[in-house]
Amino acid sequence: MPSEFYKGVELTSRHELAHEISKMRQIVDGIGVLSSCIESIWCDSKAGASYSVAVKPGKWRDALPDAIAASTYATGGYNAIYIEAEDDRSRILDADWPGDAMEMELLDAAEVVEAERVSQLQKGLLPNGFLDRLRAAIPLSEVVGRWVKWDARKSNFSKGDYWAACPFHDETTTSFHVDDQKGFYYCFGCHAKGDIITFVKDKQNLSMIQAVRRLAFAAGLDHELLPATPAPPTILQLKEVIVENFTKEHFLEVGIVTGWTNYIRSHDRLLRSLSWNDPDYAGNVLEMLAAMEARGDGSFAKLQEYIATTFSEQAHVVTQTAVFSAAKSVLGYQYTTPRNDIIGVMMPFQPSFGPVYDAIREACGDTPLPAKRADEVWTHSTVISDILELINHSAVVICDLTGRNENVFYELGIAHAWGKTVIPITQNAADVPFDLRHHRYLSYLNNGEGLKAMRRELGKRLTGLLGHSPDEF
Numbered sequence: 143m144p145s146e147f148y149k150g151v152e153l154t155s156r157h158e159l160a161h162e163i164s165k166m167r168q169i170v171d172g173i174g175v176l177s178s179c180i181e182s183i184w185c186d187s188k189a190g191a192s193y194s195v196a197v198k199p200g201k202w203r204d205a206l207p208d209a210i211a212a213s214t215y216a217t218g219g220y221n222a223i224y225i226e227a228e229d230d231r232s233r234i235l236d237a238d239w240p241g242d243a244m245e246m247e248l249l250d251a252a253e254v255v256e257a258e259r260v261s262q263l264q265k266g267l268l269p270n271g272f273l274d275r276l277r278a279a280i281p282l283s284e285v286v287g288r289w290v291k292w293d294a295r296k297s298n299f300s301k302g303d304y305w306a307a308c309p310f311h312d313e314t315t316t317s318f319h320v321d322d323q324k325g326f327y328y329c330f331g332c333h334a335k336g337d338i339i340t341f342v343k344d345k346q347n348l349s350m351i352q353a354v355r356r357l358a359f360a361a362g363l364d365h366e367l368l369p370a371t372p373a374p375p376t377i378l379q380l381k382e383v384i385v386e387n388f389t390k391e392h393f394l395e396v397g398i399v400t401g402w403t404n405y406i407r408s409h410d411r412l413l414r415s416l417s418w419n420d421p422d423y424a425g426n427v428l429e430m431l432a433a434m435e436a437r438g439d440g441s442f443a444k445l446q447e448y449i450a451t452t453f454s455e456q457a458h459v460v461t462q463t464a465v466f467s468a469a470k471s472v473l474g475y476q477y478t479t480p481r482n483d484i485i486g487v488m489m490p491f492q493p494s495f496g497p498v499y500d501a502i503r504e505a506c507g508d509t510p511l512p513a514k515r516a517d518e519v520w521t522h523s524t525v526i527s528d529i530l531e532l533i534n535h536s537a538v539v540i541c542d543l544t545g546r547n548e549n550v551f552y553e554l555g556i557a558h559a560w561g562k563t564v565i566p567i568t569q570n571a572a573d574v575p576f577d578l579r580h581h582r583y584l585s586y587l588n589n590g591e592g593l594k595a596m597r598r599e600l601g602k603r604l605t606g607l608l609g610h611s612p613d614e615f
C-alpha cells in the first residue's frame with residue numbers, strides 16, 4: 143500500500159485512492175499545530191470513511207480527539223475514527239455525519255426489516271411487544287460472541303461497544319461493530335447490518351420464524367410462542383371419527399358428559415343434518431368442535447376422552463396422535479413433521495474427533511443427504527434447541543459412543559424416542575451399553591487405516607438406507 147508524508151504525517155489509503163489522500167491532507171491541515179503530534183493516518187472509504195489515527199509516542203494532548211473529530215467531520219463526515227495512542231488513551235470516535243446521514247440510513251433499514259418481519263409473523267404467532275422483550279432479554283454481543291473473537295483494544299466493553307473481524311465476510315481487520323445498547327450491528331467492510339434476529343437468521347441460515355423461536359428458547363420466552371390448545375389436525379381427526387360413527391344418542395351423551403346439551407339441542411342444523419344425511423353435516427360437526435375448543439371450558443378434552451373410550455378402535459389414532467405430539471416436546475422444543483433431509487451426527491467435540499467427522503462426512507457424501515454435526519452446542523444453553531431441531535429433521539442419526547459422552551447418550555435417547563434410525567459407532571465396543579448391543583454398531587480405530595475402513599462400511603450402511611448420491615455415477 144503506497145503512502146506519502148504530508149507535513150510529517152504518514153498518510154495511507156487502503157484502496158490507493160487519490161481522493162482519500164487529499165481528504166487526509168485536509169484533515170492534517172484542519173488539525174493545525176496539533177498535527178505535529180500525529181504519526182500517521184490510514185483511511186478506508188469503502189468501509190464507509192473509516193480512519194485510523196496514530197499518535198506519536200509521548201505526544202498525547204487532551205485536545206487531540208476533538209481536533210481530529212472536528213477536522214474529519216469538516217471533510218464530509220465519517221463512520222469511525224480509531225485513535226491509537228499510548229497509556230490506554232486509544233479510543234473510537236463514533237460515526238458523525240452532517241445530518242447524521244449514516245444513522246438515518248441505518249434506522250431506515252431497521253424500519254424496513256421490522257415491517258417485513260411483522261408482516262411475516264403476524265399470523266397469531268407473536269404476542270404484543272414480543273420482539274422487543276426478546277431483544278431486551280439477550281444482549282446482541284452474547285450471541286455474536288459465539289462466532290467472533292472481540293478486538294479488546296478497539297472495543298469498549300463497559301460502554302457496550304464491541305469490535306471484531308466480520309463473521310459475514312473474510313477479513314483480517316476488525317470492521318464489524320456491535321452496539322449493545324442500540325442492539326444493532328454494522329460491518330464497515332461488507333455493510334452487513336441488523337439486530338439479533340437478523341444475525342441469527344443470516345448466520346444460521348434460518349427463516350425469520352425459526353430465528354425468533356430459537357432466540358425465544360434461549361431467552362426462556364418460548365412458552366409464549368407455543369400453541370396453548372391442541373393443533374388443528376386433532377380437530378379434523380375428531381371430526382372424521384364423529385362423522386363416521388355418531389348417532390343421535392352419541393350426541394346426547396356428549397351433551398351430558400361435556401355440559402353442552404343446550405348447544406347440541408338448540409343447534410338448528412346439527413342433529414337435523416345428521417338424521418337427514420344432509421351435506422352440511424360435517425361442517426356442523428366441525429363448527430361444534432371449534433366452538434368447544436375455543437370455549438376452553440374443558441369440554442373439548444372431555445369429548446376427546448368420550449370418543450377414546452366409546453370408539454377405542456377408530457379413536458386410537460386420534461388420541462395417540464395428541465398424546466404423542468405432546469410427549470415429543472422436549473425442553474420447550476416443539477417437535478414438528480420431520481423433513482428427513484439431513485444426516486445428524488452426534489459426537490464428542492474434542493479436536494481428536496475432527497478426522498472422525500471428516501470420514502463420516504465423506505461417507506454421507508455417497509448418499510443424497512448432507513451430514514450435519516451437533517457441534518460444540520452443549521457449551522451454550524442457547525442452542526440445545528439446535529440439537530433437537532437437528533435430530534427432528536434427520537433421516538438417520540449417527541451417534542459416536544466413544545468414551546460414553548453423556549451428551550451423545552442424551553441425544554441418542556431422544557433420537558430413539560422420536561423413532562429415528564440410529565447408527566451407533568464407537569472406537570471401543572465396551573462403550574456400547576448392553577441394551578444397545580443388539581443394534582448393529584460399527585467399531586473403528588481412530589487412525590488413517592481405521593478411518594478409511596469406517597468410511598467405507600458407514601458409506602455402505604447409509605446408501606443401503608438412503609440410496610446413492612445422484613452425482614456418484
Ligand SMILES: [Zn+2]
Pocket residue numbers: 308309310311318329330331332333334
Ligand atoms: Zn463484513
